[in-house]
Amino acid sequence: MGRNFGQERVVMCFALLLAAVFTIAVPGFASWDNAMALLRSIAVIGVLGLGMAVVIIGGGIDLSQIVVALVSAGGAALMVNAGFDVSVALLTGLLVALLLGAANGIFVACFGIPSLFATLASALLFMGLARSTVMPSTIINLPPGGGSFLFLGANWSGIPVPVIVFAGCALAVHLFLARTVPGRFIYALGDNPSAAWLAGLPVRWLTVMTFVFAAAIGYLGGLVMVASTAMVDLGTAKSTMVFDVILVAVAGGVSLAGGRGSVASVLAGTMFVGVLLNGMALLDVNSQVQTIIKGSLLLTAIVFDSRLRSQDEEAEQQGV
Amino acid sequence: MMQAKEQITAPLSSMSRQDPLCADAGGAGENEQGAGKLAGVSGALFGRMNGIDAAVPFLLMCILFGLFALAVPNYLSVGNLQQLMRDFAEPSMVALAMGIVIFGGGIDLSVGATFAIANYVALYLFKIEALPLGVAVMGVLAAGAVIGALNGVLIAYVKTRPFLTTLAMLLVLRAGHDLVTLAHTVELANAWRETDTWNFLGAGFVWGIPTNMAALIVLALALHVVLTRMRFGLHIMATGADRKAARHAGIDTRRVTLSIYILSGMLASLAGLFYAARQSSAGSDTGLGWEVTALAAVVLGGVSLAGGRGSVGRVLMGSAILFLLMSGLLRMNMPGGASSALTGFTLLVAVAAHIQWSRWRDRQRAIGARKSSSATLPADIADEREQP
């Protein structure tokens, strides 16, 4: 993990530098309200990024994360609409997410399908199954008044709840990865699966676990999204949001080769994107131009990172 | 610390590869650069799709075609077949673009966005600026080449990772596309210029075959010749198979890498040109998700994502399987959800079946090899190495 530390630091420095520049140059940036607005805007991507990071550290990737998030949150919304108690609805949604995550894990671990392809196909499968059975509508509105579901989108003594959810997830994932045995094993799995297998680690279970974890965290992200708009819009699954999530995780230092990265990486990547987008919004920059600048700066971060690394690049270049 | 580990494992693996009696088994192991991390890379992220015979995708393609010929009325009529070919051509060109890069050991997630930009550029140059068609074509190809060059320079010379670089490029290009289409919506909507050649590109036929399909056939043949008979093509495959070895063999891997990305950009932009001639539409969902479809096509054809193996034919077969599936389901009156679920399910089953079958076959061969030599890895460990 030693070599990777550099990238997180670089990106975090970038973010702090930007924040400093904006504080001086942009009026209104350095205020509590704006900070909260900033954090709220990146909370969902941040939460999803945490889940994605766990999968990537374990050596895989999950392109179906948005679909799983929306379908499971949609399931919870359907239950609320059908009159079930909110806690029952939330639990059902969680079960759906865990099931879908386990399915992903099984496709990858037991059938040996490469995770890039498996999750690409499972995204189609999950969305299709949901749409052709319980969710024929791409739009599901929460009942008027929404009930306690909506607290996830609201504010709690001045702090937006999505931010609290993000902070909570970050803490939970950090404890899991850094302090628990399965967490350490996931690093081993991603770093060198053959060695992990030879060392006796239950590689299949670990793989399934990473996908289940990503799905559960994705579910939380989905709930926050749904609570923020008081509706489920399945159309979002067709957007490029999943690529944004991957980019946020990876730019912060989680390596696609597996075995490297941490919660700090995701936080660094998310803060960088959040500060950037917030500052540009205050500067009245067009939304698409914002994305272009974001993409370009991330490219720069990637270039920077490759310059800092060692030069055994042939090994690293292969297919990644 | 990582470096040291790689240096230890690398020589071991190259030794095992040189030894013909090792558990190579005609399929296992030839893409492994090092037993350690990269087995992780390929294994977990992309898997090892070794030695999948071309027969399997071909069979799947025929089965799908037969099924839909039975289930959909008028499927085999000339009109419908021509229409199928016309719809098939552009996604396949994009799949070829992805395929070329994958053969060379990289990946290009920006092909869909390049296609969308090329579509817009074609419409802008031809319809809004009313430039002659030849100039518009040059412009479109140039746009694709520039995007490809950007990717290629970053990946080959600055040595950034292909996945990430092309991913960031995808986001930048998509945002750029949305920006320019938004700025010109009214002009695009009202532009109404057509010439005979433009109509020929979009709606014409060459000996009964739609123009864009004819172009695809010519392109595919040309690429096949380059990849199998010309030195440049062999350099691409070598770079994809083992970059370090290729470099040591004297191939300028950086220039080869740059070339494959430029080629990919140009192929994707050619697809955009035909699409513009055919549909004259530039919307927010043009080319959206096409990189995912292209990737799926490549994998379905049995091409290894680790690079160095595969052929143009496989990419086209994979693209055909995907296309037949999706367009057939559309013609069957099926609601969007069911066709999406069936597509996902078929993809999973097809690839899982491939992998399980090739594992079984590798195991059989390893058992055979083990019987004739004691200096091999046990068959079940050689098999387990495939696991993520």
Next chain:
Amino acid sequence: MGRDHFGNLGRKWTGVLALTLASCLMASPSVAQSDPRAQMRIDFDKAVKGKTVAWVPITMGTPIDQIWTEVMRSHFDKLGVNFILRDPDFDSNAQLQAVTSLINEKPDVLIVQNINVTLLARELKRAMDNGIYVIQVNMMSNQPSDAYVGVDNVDSGRLIAQDIVAECGGGKSSGKVAIVQGEATSAGSLDQLRGAMEVFNADKSITVVSTQAANWDANKANEITATVLRQHPDLCATYGHWGIMQQGAAQAVKAAGLQGKVKVYASSDGPRSDCDLVEEGLFYKILSYRADVGGAQIVDAVLTLLQSGEKPGTKRLTLLSSNFWVTGPQHRHYCYDLSPTQ
């Protein structure tokens, strides 16, 4: 029994026979001028029954398309019309493929909801050249066809803009307005924008600060509006091209604590959730064109064309839907409910 008796009987029976013959002749179609009502039904069935109507919406997943389909199907089933549906699921490529392959199957009528103005233009012309009646619903393409059923989008834009000017203009507020477009190249957005800008450009006190496109996605509308609100916290109004999409924007206004201060407008097809949001105070006003009524109008267009005897592509019919303001619970009836199974 004399000749007289037989004569009388004969006359009686002849009379009965004549009467019977006459009534038989009257009942037969060839002498049908005497029963126009029966003939009406016969002619109608001849023109309509057994005909094939093909419908290609943008997606089957949204309330607007679901209500149209529901209404159409309920009528067509009863009239003996064969109703085919293709679902492109919001994919323009799929919509083009669906329309192209349907034309080859030669339905009698083709009904489309254009995802953008240029995509289907060529194909619709080809359909009409091939003897298929073409009806465009809600969003037209650049190709005019036998019928258009739906709202006048330019007019909707004007109406909403005029109300915004009345509420925000003349120094009453900052005069800043944000427009949330749908798919920028669709008729729904192009035309609403044109109508609205006509009105806004004529008023110096109004500034349009943003015309971002959210591509009909409520989550994107939420993001865009949150950004715009950070840029312009003194925004007076936001106008969305589709109610469902604008719901995302309304929630962003609420999340920024500006509910009631920023007026949220939308052009709506009238789903129940849009009316609910007006009553909850999240929407300020919506302009509903009542897609359930629209569904019946589409059926009318089909019946008209099938009975017209005109060759496809020769005449043009326009069935405009009317707009109704929804400002509170008193206007609930301008919104529709889908069947419970939806």
